[in-house]
Amino acid sequence: MAKPELVKKTVVKTEKPSNLRGTLVSVFILGGFLIITWFGVYFLFLSRI
Numbered sequence: 001m002a003k004p005e006l007v008k009k010t011v012v013k014t015e016k017p018s019n020l021r022g023t024l025v026s027v028f029i030l031g032g033f034l035i036i037t038w039f040g041v042y043f044l045f046l047s048r049i
Helices: 021-047
Strands: none
Touching: none
């Protein structure tokens, strides 16, 4: 006699993708600050030669 298979229903939770707009803006602000700082130091170096 065949055994009846147990049917398991798995519920897959789909999470809403997180909004990374704030992270992107923060990275751009930090990157801009670093670039401006490096250029400032470079031009300071050039002016003292």
